[in-house]
Amino acid sequence: MPPDTGPGQLDLELATATPPPSSTVISLPDLPDLPEDVFLLVVTNLSAWDVLSCQRVSKSWRAAFSSDHHVRFVLQSYPRAREVRSLPSGTLHLHSHCQQQQTSLDWKALLAAVASRYHNLARGTARRVNRYPMAPVEQLGDWFPVGQWDYHESQPGGRLYYETAANHLSRMGTKPYLFRPTLWSYDDGLLVYAPAECNEDGYFPQILALLDVETGRKYAVPFDIRAKIIRNLRLKDRTLIVEWAEKDPFHNLNAMEQVNRHFANCFDVTRQHDKSWKVTWRAEWKMHFLGLPPNYHDRFFSTHNATHYAVYFWQPNRSMYTGDEELPIESLSVWDISAPSWYRPSTDPSGKFRPAEKAGPYIVSRFSFTQMDLFGIRQRASVALMSLHLDSETLSLTVRENVGVAGQGYFDPAERLWCAKTTTFPFLGQGPRLFREWDGNLPPYRGHCSIETADVEESERWFLPVMDVVDAEAGVRLSLVETCFSGQSVENRLVVRLKVEAGDDKESVVHGDEEASAATGPAWTTLDDDLTKQVSFMGRIAGDERWLIGQNERMELVVLKF
Structure with a gap:
């Protein structure tokens, strides 16, 4: 302020000064x-x-x-x-x-x-939640699942226990448990299961149904359950196979056990002109030449595609004079199931009306335990088998195994490690055997659910993999894991996580807060806890980018639609 200017003079000058021009308002389109x-x-x-x-x-x-x-x-x-x-x-x-x-x-x-x-x-949310009650077929004696391994090389100490998740989660750090088997199968939008429905007499002879997950419509499967026990079912490549046994024993195995004949029924699943589905009969064949006792010790595991079927049998040796070459009894067979046939061997015990060879399903190759030993896939008592895969184009069979690396910890995240092994060999004709160690990452065996799992990503620090489902074309991975924290008051729980891979011309198809950088890749999203409880109880999940399927403790199939 100049020395000759007082406060009053300054106020007067400010009051009489010319105001600045008004600011220009820019109108944005x-x-x-x-x-x-x-x-x-x-x-x-x-x-x-x-x-x-x-x-x-x-x-x-x-x-x-x-x-x-x-x-x-x-x-x-x-x-x-x-x-x-x-x-x-x-x-x-x-x-x-x-x-x-x-x-x-x-x-x-x-x-x-x-x-x-x-x-x-x-x-990690769902647009809609659909529940489908299941029939209590196990309580009714219509379902006797194939026994699971209670010893597996992928587990620490090898031993597993038949305990449900609800009873065991609080003691997860002491011993691993097996998830109970489930009676349903999913493939490309279709689900086969036993719905809680019955006829006027209170019984539903055609107990299985095909569910179109998108529309919710059900279609009957022409499989009559009367006098039968379902052992397993699987839907793949629009081909449904139901493996079953007769309820009545066929002959005595020894003084203590009886044998029931086992069969497999094959059905075609076709799309109709009105967008509906139809399940039609294709063929039936006898799985085992003698049969199996209905117990949890004689086990079989199978796989199939539209034209071939493979089944592996593992039976304890009941001989009094067992040696290393006799314990246990193992065999592997591959069938050609491409040709339809009216013949049902279950109705013709004597084989009197058997058609000509190759007029229906027939065995193309049979491998004894000595040949399996030559291929390096014989299990003996140290079971490491995880899954079987058929390739009809190359006429090859792939056997996958998983072994926990000795000296590596199970619940110590820094030391958890498994070795997944793959063996591929031709099931028809001659050819080389391809053996690969450290071929991908598989979770430790936890029951029948482990047979259907995709390869998991590398072990993470605080999560133990249970089962992964991958929609490769969509780039969507659904992962069921369980936490493995250690502590006296720590409660471990099952968690379902989701991941969406990047698109072809974008760093990530998910924008905003969920956008993942190209350096770190797409991030995991955890499914809402309430929804996780609905689908994770049995340790088995299925689905693709459209929905996630699981089973809850109320014997309901739950479909989470995204």
Whole structure:
């Protein structure tokens, strides 16, 4: 302040000064009014769920963000989604020549389905929860599951125990437990199980049903349960196989045990013109030339595809003079099941009406325990078997095994380690054997669920893998694990985690807070605890990018739709 200027003089000058010019107000255009190239740059950085949110702002925003060519541009960021993969090539291009396909598709519904799915996958929530009660077939004597291994080389000390998860979680650090077997099978949107339904007499002879998971419609499986015991069922490549035994013994094995004949029934699952499904008879064959006692010690494990079927038998040796070459009894057979046949050996014990050779299912190769020993897949009493896989194109059979590395801890995260081994050999003709150690990562054996698991990712610090399901085309991994903390007051629990792999032209198909960088890869998302309890009780999960399937403690199949 100048020395000759007082406070009063300064106030007067400020009051009479000319006011500055008013600030210029710049009117920004509304987002839908932006030029097309600028608008597309904005849309590029939005997820499908964000685009749905933008449709609710105003009428102009809804018109802009729901136009067909803008929706097609958004869906280009989701090339691995099932709906996008099924589109004809070039349909998503802005200036595509596929005008007929573009106009016939409901692009708004397609965007809503993709947006909802990836939004729920990213947050571990479900759009809908469907429950399907199951029939108590085990209590009724209609189901006697194949016995599980109570000793396996992938477990510390090898020993497992028949305890349910609910009774054992508080003592997980003391001993591993086996999950109970389950009577259901899933493959590519179809689920086979025994629904809790009956006829007017209170009994449901055709006890199995095929469920279309998307529509919820059920279709009868023409398998009559009367005088039969279901041992196992499996749906794969639109082919259903039910392995069963007669309820009445056929002959005596020894003074203490009786043998029941075992058979396998094969059904074709076909799509009808009205989008419904139909299960039709294909063939029946006798699994074992003598039969098996209905117990938990004589075990068999099988696999199949549309044309072939393989079954492995493991039976304790009941001889009084057992040696190393006789303990136990093992065999492996591969069948050709491609040809349909009316013949049912279960109704013809004498074989009087047996058709000509190769007129129906027939054995193409049979491997004794000596040949299995030569291939290096004989189990003996030190069981390491995890799964069997058939490849009809190469006529080869793959046997996968898993062994816990000696000296490595089970509940010490720094020392937990397994060795997965793969052996591939031709089941028809001559050829080399391919043996690979450290071939992928498999979880330790925990029951029948372990046979269907995909390879898991490398062991993490505080999680013990139980079972993984991978939708390879969609890049979605569903993982069931259990925590392995140690402490007197620590409660370990089962956890379901979800992961979405990156798309073809994006670092991640999940935007926003869930976006994963290319350096670290996509991150795990934990399923909501309440939903985890609904699907993890039996230690078995199934599904793909659309839904997750499991079983709860109330004997219900639960489908979480994303």
